[in-house]
Amino acid sequence: MPRDNRRRYALVGAGARAEMFVHAVTADHAGTAELVALADVNQSRMDAHNRWLKAAGHEPVPTYPAAELSAMLARERVDELIVTSVDRTHAGHIVTALEAGCDVLTEKPMTVDAESCRRILDAQQRTGHRVSVAFNYRFNPVHEMVRTLLAGGEIGEIGSVHFEWLLDVRHGADYFRRWHREKANSGGLLVHKSGHHFDLVNWWLGAAPTEVYASGRLFFYGAAGKERGYDRGYDRAHGSPGAQGDPFAIDLAANPRLRELYLDAEAEDGYHRDQNVFAPGITIEDDLAVLVRYDTGATMTYHLTAYAPWEGYRFMVNGSKGRLELEVVESDHVSPDAAHELKGAAVHGTTAAPERGGVTLTIRPYWAPPYAVELQPHSREGHGGADHRMTAVLLGGQTDPMRRSATARDGALALLTGLAANRSLQTAEPVRVSDLLTLT
Numbered sequence: 001m002p003r004d005n006r007r008r009y010a011l012v013g014a015g016a017r018a019e020m021f022v023h024a025v026t027a028d029h030a031g032t033a034e035l036v037a038l039a040d041v042n043q044s045r046m047d048a049h050n051r052w053l054k055a056a057g058h059e060p061v062p063t064y065p066a067a068e069l070s071a072m073l074a075r076e077r078v079d080e081l082i083v084t085s086v087d088r089t090h091a092g093h094i095v096t097a098l099e100a101g102c103d104v105l106t107e108k109p110m111t112v113d114a115e116s117c118r119r120i121l122d123a124q125q126r127t128g129h130r131v132s133v134a135f136n137y138r139f140n141p142v143h144e145m146v147r148t149l150l151a152g153g154e155i156g157e158i159g160s161v162h163f164e165w166l167l168d169v170r171h172g173a174d175y176f177r178r179w180h181r182e183k184a185n186s187g188g189l190l191v192h193k194s195g196h197h198f199d200l201v202n203w204w205l206g207a208a209p210t211e212v213y214a215s216g217r218l219f220f221y222g223a224a225g226k227e228r229g230y231d232r233g234y235d236r237a238h239g240s241p242g243a244q245g246d247p248f249a250i251d252l253a254a255n256p257r258l259r260e261l262y263l264d265a266e267a268e269d270g271y272h273r274d275q276n277v278f279a280p281g282i283t284i285e286d287d288l289a290v291l292v293r294y295d296t297g298a299t300m301t302y303h304l305t306a307y308a309p310w311e312g313y314r315f316m317v318n319g320s321k322g323r324l325e326l327e328v329v330e331s332d333h334v335s336p337d338a339a340h341e342l343k344g345a346a347v348h349g350t351t352a353a354p355e356r357g358g359v360t361l362t363i364r365p366y367w368a369p370p371y372a373v374e375l376q377p378h379s380r381e382g383h384g385g386a387d388h389r390m391t392a393v394l395l396g397g398q399t400d401p402m403r404r405s406a407t408a409r410d411g412a413l414a415l416l417t418g419l420a421a422n423r424s425l426q427t428a429e430p431v432r433v434s435d436l437l438t439l440t
């Protein structure tokens with residue numbers, strides 16, 4: 001494609017997650033895509049991205065305050081906006097872009113409440129422009145295999161699912177030291193993190209949730225840590241003697257990328273990326289159990305633990321012809337030497353994981369021995385290699401015969417499972433998804 005015909009992308013939300021998309025546009029798919037602008041509430045973060053672009057041989061791009069998003073979209077003739085800002089701001093940015101005549105690629109969750117979800121769906125229908133949601137877990141080769149087996153009837157009609165997800169005390173802790181710790185910002189882990197998992201089940205089963213019941217609490221982080229002797233009494237790690245040697249503290253100054261994006265940018269907005277995970281102010285849960293009924297009649301029991309000694313997940317499906325069992329070990333323990341480092345860097349493929357991992361996928365048919373499904377070697381990069389595969393489709397124009405690309409409707413269905421679970425946490429009653437939002 002001639003360079004002057006490349007699709008013009010802008011990005012709003014210049015935090016750490018933006019790096020993957022910036023690299024994908026400016027390097028991996030530079031022949032078909034062009035980054036033309038950045039927007040954020042913090043100029044220092046945008047300046048950091050431009051320094052990194054220049055170091056990589058790319059010209060810096062214009063920067064705009066997030067409040068001037070509409071003007072940026074018009075002035076820079078943007079074709080598609082990438083949204084990687086704080087979750088509660090997604091809906092406003094998405095609707096603004098749609099009404100400006102742009103398509104949108106947004107990080108998950110699409111938004112954090114039912115009202116703003118309806119605003120997005122209405123704006124998409126009104127404008128005719130596209131919203132894609134970056135559910136990268138769909139693009140993991142192991143998850144594609146699960147989809148193929150289930151859709152192909154390998155275990156027959158699906159009756160029930162059990163799904164257990166474990167975040168270890170390095171990765172899990174990170175949700176409790178940054179803006180995600182406030183439910184108003186992130187919707188809590190059932191919206192921000194579990195949205196990935198709920199979307200996978202919707203996609204694997206070809207189903208939509210109809211009723212949800214949930215129970216959960218803040219068990220490990222927050223005030224409970226003081227009772228167990230974990231709290232060392234500081235508010236944030238940087239400059240705090242109590243944080244020295246604390247495996248739950250992150251050292252922003254020791255990580256050049258985090259220093260530039262957050263520590264050096266604090267003067268502009270006062271945001272602390274390294275809050276004590278046991279300090280007051282946490283309004284999200286860390287231990288969550290969910291029961292979901294789907295429109296196919298299948299049910300799912302789901303559990304999320306954010307303080308586990310190892311990281312990974314177990315997914316088990318009972319069918320009319322047998323059972324599928326998937327176990328993924330992303331890290332078998334938390335290395336003491338790496339406990340203070342950012343786990344997300346390994347998950348997103350920017351650093352090597354110091355721990356071991358692996359995958360097993362087993363089919364257990366009736367009246368026959370179980371057998372292991374042959375899989376590609378387990379990748380430790382970028383969500384099992386999914387990040388690169390996703391951007392190749394969403395940004396590079398590769399074909400998508402498995403229909404992995406998630407639409408606004410897919411984003412809404414994953415969101416609604418989490419929102420119904422949050423409502424159930426408040427009421428201690430089952431919640432019908434249609435009482436929150438009806439999808440046509």
